Amino acid sequence: MTTNRGALEVPYTGGEKESLHASLQRHRDAVLWKLEGLDDEQLRRPMTPSGTSLLGLVKHLASVEYGWFCSTFGRAVEPFWFDPFAGEDMSAGQGETTAQIVDFYARARTAADRTITELSPDELGKSWDGKTVSLRWVLIRMVEETARHAGHMDIVRELIDGREGDHRPG
Helix, strand or coil: CECCCCCECCCCCCCHHHHHHHHHHHHHHHHHHCCCCCCHHHHHCCCCCCCCCHHHHHHHHHHHHHHHHHHHHCCCCCCCCCCHHHCHHHCCCCCCCHHHHHHHHHHHHHHHHHHHHHCCCCCEEECCCCCEEEHHHHHHHHHHHHHHHHHHHHHHHHHHHCCCCCCCCC
């Protein structure tokens, strides 16, 4: 279901997992929309003193989708070519292409969606820091994470070319 602005809506009377998954998907779509129409230099351009760039945020979100949804529940994770624990997931390296990072995000989302579809919200897993967490908790965590970084991307995109909005217009 879409709104008149083109964004996916969270079902008004949907089930818990369906609603959380739709909310996550809504923010994932906003993340990708923020990349549209920009060239490689603009996507990589650090826009804050800490080096935040649009492409770096996408790379980070891909690594945390794999971490929370796949590693936590003992599912396959593709080998990373970078070390997320050393902060290498927050920027696009010289040899990394835009397509490589966007495709990495697509594969992470697909793997995460498989986990979400196949497990119940009460399914338990072990996080990277040794905590036992439920799929429900991970869904909430990733809605928060993705929404937070989509908000960062709103600001970065506006600084680059003035384009505003939280979701693609309808």
